[in-house]
Amino acid sequence: MRRFTKKELAKYNGQGGTATYVAYKGRVYDVSQSFLWQHGKHQVLHTAGKDLTDSLAEAPHGPELLEKFPVVGILEDS
Amino acid sequence: MAKVTREMVEKAGVNLDQLVELLVKNAAAELTTYYYYTILRVNLIGLEGEGIKEIAETARIEDRNHFEALVPRIYELGGKLPEDMKAFHDSSACPPASLPQDPRDIQAMLRVLVEAERCAVRGYTHLCNLTAGKDHRTYDLSQAILNEEIEHESWFSEFLGEGPSGHFLRRGETSPFVSKFLR
Numbered sequence: 001m002r003r004f005t006k007k008e009l010a011k012y013n014g015q016g017g018t019a020t021y022v023a024y025k026g027r028v029y030d031v032s033q034s035f036l037w038q039h040g041k042h043q044v045l046h047t048a049g050k051d052l053t054d055s056l057a058e059a060p061h062g063p064e065l066l067e068k069f070p071v072v073g074i075l076e077d078s
Numbered sequence: 079m080a081k082v083t084r085e086m087v088e089k090a091g092v093n094l095d096q097l098v099e100l101l102v103k104n105a106a107a108e109l110t111t112y113y114y115y116t117i118l119r120v121n122l123i124g125l126e127g128e129g130i131k132e133i134a135e136t137a138r139i140e141d142r143n144h145f146e147a148l149v150p151r152i153y154e155l156g157g158k159l160p161e162d163m164k165a166f167h168d169s170s171a172c173p174p175a176s177l178p179q180d181p182r183d184i185q186a187m188l189r190v191l192v193e194a195e196r197c198a199v200r201g202y203t204h205l206c207n208l209t210a211g212k213d214h215r216t217y218d219l220s221q222a223i224l225n226e227e228i229e230h231e232s233w234f235s236e237f238l239g240e241g242p243s244g245h246f247l248r249r250g251e252t253s254p255f256v257s258k259f260l261r
Contacts, residue, residue, distance in 0.1 A: 035170075035173035035174070036171075036172075036173065038168065043100065043103070043171060043201075044096050044099045044100050044103065045096060052175070059204075060199075060203040060204045060207070061200050061201040071222065
């Protein structure tokens with residue numbers, strides 16, 4: 001499985017036609033197909049290309065909504 | 079726009095631009111859900127479908143009421159609705175509650191309905207969390223809507239056999255919590 005640094009992950013921010021990836025607990029998820037991640041933004045407050053482990057702890061939903069999406073890699077420096 | 083209202087909310091530490099954007103996204107979710115629920119409701123046919131139709135209709139009308147109740151608050155806070163209806167649709171805080179492939183599959187219909195309500199419950203919980211103790215009017219409105227969305231979720235959840243809702247369908251007027259914002 002592909003390994004991402006935080007710098008590499010940041011390239012997949014959903015802007016300018018790039019794929020939309022986010023990381024959670026060391027796994028990188030491809031959320032490009034999610035209606036709720038259009039243009040790399042989620043509910044105004046969150047942007048793609050980042051490790052959202054801390055943010056998800058405060059979100060009004062658990063990881064189960066993220067885990068529906070394909071895992072495309074591992075975040076190295078998480 | 080209500081100038082002092084904006085000042086008070088900002089002074090309390092709320093990011094106004096983010097809050098307004100979230101309110102617009104939730105208003106979009108309400109109006110689009112009202113639209114998609116119209117399609118779901120007309121397709122709730124047959125013995126099983128007819129049994130759900132009345133509650134789906136109540137949820138549909140209440141979602142429209144939520145849209146109506148949110149709009150004044152958006153403008154009070156200096157926001158506005160997008161002029162482009164398609165852009166408004168695509169900015170929704172919840173995915174489209176689209177008709178399932180087989181509308182006679184009542185379980186699939188109920189899953190669409192319950193997922194739409196669950197998205198709304200998450201959204202208004204988030205809005206309540208952001209505004210609690212800071213923006214009293216938006217909090218009051220979000221909490222009123224949240225109360226109704228929770229009931230909608232519990233109705234559809236009960237039909238899915240997930241457990242008793244503890245509620246009965248509305249008697250009389252719709253929107254018992256939000257109606258005070260519609261007068």
